[in-house]
Amino acid sequence: MTVTAVPAVAEAIETVASHLHPRPSYDLADHPVPNGREEVWRFTPLRRLRGLLDGTPSAARLSWEVSLPAEVTMTDISSGAVRALGVPAPVDRISALAASLSAGAVKVEVPSGLALSEPIVVNLSGESVNDLVYGQVVFVVGANSAATIVVHHTGSARYASSVSVLVGDGATVNFVSLQDWADDAVHAGHVGLRIGRDARVRTVSASLGGDLVRLVETAEYDGPGGELEQFGLYFVDAGQHVEHRLFVDHNAPHTRSRVDYRGALQGKGAHSVWVGDVLIRKIAENINTYESNKNLVLTDGCRADSVPNLEIETGEIEGAGHSSTTGRFDDEQLFYLRSRGISEEEARRLVVHGFFADIIRRIGVPDIERGLLTTIEHELEATIGAPTPGAAGERRGVALVRACGVADVPVGGTLAVDLGGDADIAVVNTAEGFFAIRDECSHGAVPLSEGEVEGCTLECYLHGSRFDLRTGQPLELPALVPVPVFAVRIDGDDVLIDPDQPIAIQES
Numbered sequence: 001m002t003v004t005a006v007p008a009v010a011e012a013i014e015t016v017a018s019h020l021h022p023r024p025s026y027d028l029a030d031h032p033v034p035n036g037r038e039e040v041w042r043f044t045p046l047r048r049l050r051g052l053l054d055g056t057p058s059a060a061r062l063s064w065e066v067s068l069p070a071e072v073t074m075t076d077i078s079s080g081a082v083r084a085l086g087v088p089a090p091v092d093r094i095s096a097l098a099a100s101l102s103a104g105a106v107k108v109e110v111p112s113g114l115a116l117s118e119p120i121v122v123n124l125s126g127e128s129v130n131d132l133v134y135g136q137v138v139f140v141v142g143a144n145s146a147a148t149i150v151v152h153h154t155g156s157a158r159y160a161s162s163v164s165v166l167v168g169d170g171a172t173v174n175f176v177s178l179q180d181w182a183d184d185a186v187h188a189g190h191v192g193l194r195i196g197r198d199a200r201v202r203t204v205s206a207s208l209g210g211d212l213v214r215l216v217e218t219a220e221y222d223g224p225g226g227e228l229e230q231f232g233l234y235f236v237d238a239g240q241h242v243e244h245r246l247f248v249d250h251n252a253p254h255t256r257s258r259v260d261y262r263g264a265l266q267g268k269g270a271h272s273v274w275v276g277d278v279l280i281r282k283i284a285e286n287i288n289t290y291e292s293n294k295n296l297v298l299t300d301g302c303r304a305d306s307v308p309n310l311e312i313e314t315g316e317i318e319g320a321g322h323s324s325t326t327g328r329f330d331d332e333q334l335f336y337l338r339s340r341g342i343s344e345e346e347a348r349r350l351v352v353h354g355f356f357a358d359i360i361r362r363i364g365v366p367d368i369e370r371g372l373l374t375t376i377e378h379e380l381e382a383t384i385g386a387p388t389p390g391a392a393g394e395r396r397g398v399a400l401v402r403a404c405g406v407a408d409v410p411v412g413g414t415l416a417v418d419l420g421g422d423a424d425i426a427v428v429n430t431a432e433g434f435f436a437i438r439d440e441c442s443h444g445a446v447p448l449s450e451g452e453v454e455g456c457t458l459e460c461y462l463h464g465s466r467f468d469l470r471t472g473q474p475l476e477l478p479a480l481v482p483v484p485v486f487a488v489r490i491d492g493d494d495v496l497i498d499p500d501q502p503i504a505i506q507e508s
């Protein structure tokens with residue numbers, strides 16, 4: 001572990017009344033019922049919160065299904081014990097209600113010095129939108145530990161949540177939150193991160209379902225050297241409201257933050273809101289921050305609000321910036337794909353897949369990555385149509401044929417050859433010899449021969465899936481399906497292939 005050599009700074013932090021963010025507080029009086037004109041509520045359709053602001057007590061709960069590695073503990077703790085842990089205080093009325101009306105919290109704890117090989121998975125499911133549920137969960141990851149935590153929301157409820165992630169010094173945490181709710185669910189809440197000295201935290205938040213989802217994610221540092229990456233994706237359908245509000249408080253020097261949120265919208269009344277606030281305090285010298293939000297509007301009648309804000313109290317920073325884009329399909333990318341004979345629909349599908357694949361691959365839990373890609377595929381069927389099936393055709397019964405000369409393909413090079421089959425074959429020369437693979441990515445109909453060779457793998461140039469040249473198996477998302485590979489024989493100066501006999505591939 002590298003410890004950044006800067007003195008402890010917690011006591012030196014000045015009080016800043018940030019205009020970006022209300023003062024956190026457990027006191028409900030500090031969070032009056034909003035009227036919709038407040039800066040932090042102006043985008044939210046308050047009526048559709050359906051009672052989450054009222055403070056009506058409720059004993060309803062989501063059902064829990066948990067997968068915990070053996071060393072991880074899960075206990076119920078009181079509200080007092082939650083505060084004693086030093087979790088970030090509630091930032092709005094809904095998270096304050098969740099903290100006060102949830103009758104304590106569930107604490108999930110990873111001991112110090114432990115690198116978990118399996119993720120912690122918490123599946124939270126609701127039965128009915130008639131249930132008003134307050135929930136509080138605290139994840140504690142000890143110093144120098146490493147953990148992936150997944151919280152997966154499904155079903156239906158009106159859910160006010162407060163989730164805290166306390167990350168010890170030198171720890172590495174990957175925190176994934178999936179809002180995969182039924183169409184009528186309403187979910188609003190706060191995810192508060194405390195990042196220890198020299199800790200590394202990545203969050204991935206994916207909001208796909210629900211009538212209204214509004215999540216506030218805040219981050220603060222317990223010392224210098226902390227690194228934070230926040231990724232997010234949302235796919236908003238007709239009538240749906242999805243709102244993500246981020247606030248990174250750079251309250252310690254030598255800290256870093258990166259934000260990358262991407263959304264797609266389709267259908268009348270689809271509304272997304274992304275607000276990214278970063279505060280750089282006086283004490284936070286030599287920090288680096290960048291936040292980005294991109295929105296892809298797939299149909300008419302959608303609205304994407306995107307508001308990045310930076311508040312800088314010191315001039316001694318390494319870097320700070322933000323960007324925000326909202327638009328339709330990238331015409332250049334579409335034109336490029338169309339010019340390669342890819343249909344308009346397939347090209348659009350590929351562009352959206354690539355847009356999200358960059359985020360999904362950060363999750364690091366293959367089952368969940370696959371599930372999200374499948375969900376996005378289903379979402380796209382509504383506007384773009386189903387994926388074009390592979391062009392698998394009838395095979396001819398011929399034996400080895402000359403594909404090319406050995407000298408035609410330098411080491412590290414590829415050559416597309418037409419052997420009369422339903423697709424070209426890419427001949428690939430690597431340091432380990434020649435390989436042959438069908439010249440079409442299994443994720444989209446683009447030629448693999450235009451990709452990069454690395455070792456015994458070939459990377460698709462479009463979205464970066466890498467295929468094993470020995471088996472055809474995809475090694476990286478977004479491709480999920482293997483590509484046929486063929487036996488190669490070198491005969492003198494010639495490379496010979498039997499294009500009709502792909503090597504049998506074992507599905508992994």
Ligand code: FES
Binds near residue numbers: 350442460462478479
């Ligand atoms: S077309 Fe997407 S990975 Fe190849």
